[in-house]
Amino acid sequence: MVLVDYSDSEPEEDEKETRRQDPASLADSNILNRKRKTPPEPAADLPPLPAGFQDLYSTATRASTQDDPSLHGGRKRSVPHVEGNWPTHVYLEWHPSQTGSNILADLINSVNAYQTSQHSAKGAEHAVHSLLQSDLSAALPLHISLSRSLVLQTPQRDPFLNTLTSHLRSSSVRPFQVAFTSLKWVPNFERTRWFLVLGVQKPERDELNRLLKASNDAAAIVGLPPLYASGGFAAGGGLDDAFKGKIQKTPATRGRQTEQKDCSDAFHVSVAWSLKAPEEDLRDPMMQSEVAAILEKDLNKMRVSFEVVKVKIGNAVHSASLATKNDGNERGILG
Template identity: 20%
Template sequence: MSSLNLINTYSSDSDEADENNKSLPLPDSILKWQGVVHHTTIIDDPSQHGGRIRTFKHERGNWATLIYTNFFWKISDVPSVFMQTWIETIGNQLSITGNTCFEQFHISFTRTLILKYHWIESFVDSLKKLCDKMSQFTLKILDFKLYCNEEKSRTFLGLECYNRDGILDQFVLALNNLLTEYNLPAFYEEASYHISLLWFLGDEKENLKRLIPPLTTKLNEFLTEYPEESYIHVDRIECKIGNKIYNFPLRSDHLK
């Protein structure tokens, strides 16, 4: 019970108390105080965001957090015209309707985490120190692969990527150690780094898995024609906490 409620409900036990045992009146100075809302209930409305369902309850002081790198083709902050056109063509050829992730192309290095507000400053500082020690690296696109989130509420059609020199594995291992310090879950034990291109509501892996072989054939044909699209150079790591994004450059090659 708050101090205001205690004041409001307190009644005198002395013999001089009012025979009706009424509550003591609040002083004018307290009556003028303006309270603040301690907790506002946020109701998830899937219709406002393509049918997607929040995977964890929104609570005051909890911040959705993700560590990743954006997926850039060449020097542009958006996919190349060739890749955009190709992805749209692939999406139009599918027998099931999906949603393109053009505004969210990225490669995740953590699960979606729940970070406490009072952790943010130290967490960001620790992540910066970790990135200061890491070198830039290159990812190679391998093939198409299907992914489903733990809640089975969405299925993703993505491009699996691979880092040959092991720098990414070292980074994720160090990142997992950092997450342990905050009692946060590590990345998936059998991590599959990928760029999600299309997403579908529900668990559609059975309906989509038959499409993987022909899609991979189309991917190989595309990369043969545009070999430069096979590689992704990662020169920075990003961390999104709530609606704020932190950017951490990695060491350039000449600093190795």
């Protein structure tokens, strides 16, 4: 028995012949061909992500239940993890634009290159690590601290958040902008890390001091220490020696509001860190010509707007919008 061979094109020829004989099929074919030649409609622009979307992924996945510096480039916890305790931080968050990130990256690279060339003891501990990106090169937000690294117990979480919300509302702070004035190296409380920080210029209506007072008062009411009240460095909760003298040393007293003085010299944004202190003659990066040029040309012109206060309790981030109106119907934070 012999099978008859035929090409794959033969069924198509039969179909074409049928369509020649059927006007309806021919019309359908013409419509189909026109649709194929018509370019697809452009996709509508996707709606922007909600402002709180990034808060859902603000904390990295925990790699260990114990403090293991080897998992974090040699860094150690300033506050040990204890079950039932909730690390808490009040801050203003800044997501630099691509242009801003490029300027900051150039600044960090200039500091790192000069420090590496001048250090007598080179090594991993002296490396400068940028805070602009994660280990996977994802852009990271920067911040201005409004509290120390606080530790709340479970029953304190809601009272602290409610009290803070009330004090922030009473501050009547509206959205504002800040500019940068300086660059310096400063240590944390334990002097286990050094941070490269941008000094912040005092805003027009003293908004930073007003927000700091609201945060410190809320911390004092639940018996926690205020920020910028007893020296040290702000990234770890206090200040370095350069900031002492302008800040009142007020103990944290439960239920008692602190007297707020001008802490404008203390506010800052950390942009990089190192495990070891730079040598004494390298602790003022503004003395380096390349750094000074970037500060004068680009960074001094940068303005950063803030409209929200962030409160991070454990892995949860709460956003408190600043007041946007200044009339009888003004609605404050979370109001």
